[in-house]
Amino acid sequence: MKVVPIENPVEDTALIEQAFRYALRAARLFDGSTAPNPPVGCVLLDQAGEILSIGAHQAAGQPHAERMALAELPAGSKPHTAVVTLEPCAHFGRTPPCVDGLIDAGVKSVWIGTQDLNPRVIGGGAAKLRDAGIEVHFLSKRHEEFAKALHLDCRRLIAPFLHFAKTQRPFVTLKVAVDANGSMIPPVGDKTFTRASSLKFAHKLRRRADAIVTGSGTVLADDPHFTVRHVDDVSDKVRPLVILDRRGRVPSAYLQEARARGFRPIIATDLKSALADLGQSGCMEVLVEAGPELAAACRALKLVNLDITIERLADNDRIRAVYADPSLNGEQCEGEADVFGNN
Template structure:
């Protein structure tokens, strides 16, 4: 309500809503890969005129959720009484965990409206936050209902951000990203004496993919042939992040000194006999996204068997200006129910 006129302020415009969601997604993406087993989430608080008051993001498990952080910042700045609209990339939780429910945190403010990008996909709690806020009299809206030509693209970004969390809570298995680089001749194998053939920007992309992953999956053949490090080096990594390094090595060919060195580099190292075991191990350890960085055999089988969610293909010097071409594919129907023959074939590394 406008205190000077006593009139009810109109809903923020679609453009204001989309701009706030874009900002919330940017904040959340900064912590992508650091929040497992929780999803990365961003939150923006607006006043009645649609101006940003404060913003928050969930940084890691055990720390405040995005809504709680934004509200705490508003209180610290003396802006809490101006909170009118809450925008959040994922439905606020309504259950007690390591932190209190975000729906209740919102209800401690004078917020009248809540905009949500994605519904909570956790089967045990889905819908609870929105229902709690509606029951308390707040106007609750979803990004999918916003009438604007850019809304679908922003929603797709939000859904991709939460996809690894959704995959794990729904199946117990991680979201699988396969990175594949091929040379001008179509080979995945670098020339003798080299570990890569891609350009600097493609190498940086590979390290950004590692940064957001909770686990790296590879085969023993890749380890023995290339002696890879699998560390994040070309971009800043999340502080104190420990990734899983899952190695398909049924015949236990990888030498113990290499495994010890990987542990020294900060990895939690696991050996698996097949892909099924590997994915189950990652899911059981609360890993939400696994990056497959492997040789031709494992990569080809992961793709052909449908055991992937996202495929990042880097083609050496394929653009007209001589730069690498990067193509992103998403799998509409991943096949995560592994059959016996797939387990057998994919375990021989």
Template structure:
């Protein structure tokens, strides 16, 4: 399908980049909904609004962006929407986004990825097309950056997709390895990674609905597990799940963690913990623990992403970051 002469592939790419950035800012704050971003353009390709779904029960990204256009007196100029996820066509806590789009002058809707919920996948796009709108998919765009943006959009909703498909949370394992090949910081230090790697670690923590650790880590380091290097838009308490068969976790540590805003719970085994987290609406959990428990988690096959931070060989150099997916379709 040919692209409008005015709305060039480069403009579509920039619009999706902006929409993804808006959605990523709220990753971890929208459970049980996925994070979604939307950009609204006029016929000349000028941005009228950028919005994201911020939390469950609030306006979805498309409705929020269209409302912003109305508030700015630009509703009549609405022409194209670029959405990171297929607009919903079913009633939940908010009305369907398809209805908000159809109530606007929009003529074209670009979609990064289809809805992963098999019960509704394709329904939003089909209804828009049936109403006469042009629906296009980022994966069909002939631009060298399109595939990277599609992968970025898929990763953004990967926890939601897994929950919709298998009914369990996405588990991300974070592991930092020093130059000696182990995970132990030098005496008197709490870490050995670079500033950039520390920010990455806090980004991973921010997007997680729960932190999973072990009693050994608690006893050795008494980690705070708070998000400090990046804004944390989470409107509700984060879970702190401690694997502790022998119930060694000190009561004062639990009290202090609750004072930091966590909901703390002790557990005997990872499989039952994963089931409990799923029932609690957790979309993504971050595993932060020592080498023994980390190896055990890897052996279970319940993890989905393994982020490995390897300390740079020389001081001042950038650490080496590797991301491993458990299955090929998650890469």
């Protein structure tokens, strides 16, 4: 993979922008498979401007993105610049510190998409890199438009992780679909009224989620499968399927079928307690797919971190994605890019 050679790749913003887009794309490939860790991507470049390798963190316990990129370096190559979506770690966990790998490889410059605000790590990676004489550049400190947009994408990428790390409660994504009149009830005989592109988007949300939450009314009305079908799912992932059912209406046959589809069904009677239990079990992100009553309850209790509405219009579907943290919202709050980026 070759880009235009330059004298000083650190100052070539077009090259840095391109590298960040590759890093974000690599990280997104493993959305839903990294919990309790965040998805992260890394690109290594040499001084002439050539992309040497790309790495991404794939699962907890496996090497981090920087280590993956270092392992993919061509023999004899010398990385000059590292572009990484999240501040490299400087602590020992299941894997050794990524900053040590970058320092040992002779990297001279590191560009960081966003700071790791996890209280265990905040600022430690950048400080250790600077102590080793490496230039460190944060997108948040840059004033170019590309830097602002990519910094926002990097923050959105790890929003579920940061919320979970700070609160030990899952990041709650609420997804509802409505017609042009605002009704959530599809035509008789149909389970949905959204188009194929919106279905694919919804299944990407399912893939990313560590658990699904729904209501008994949705189960009884639609007999939903909640499986990931329109995109590839994470291999061997068993998701809790929490069904809010205070009146005991969900038949045992549905629970058996859910187990056969690879879920761990759980009957719950209290929404807040169910979410707390999911957090205790290590679920980083929960997707709520339900009807008007449960959706309204989630909003009223201020439990929603990302509120997604898919609206069926005459000629197209419109996606509106609003984060509870206003700093994560773009100017329009519309489109799949507000969730999965433009990369």
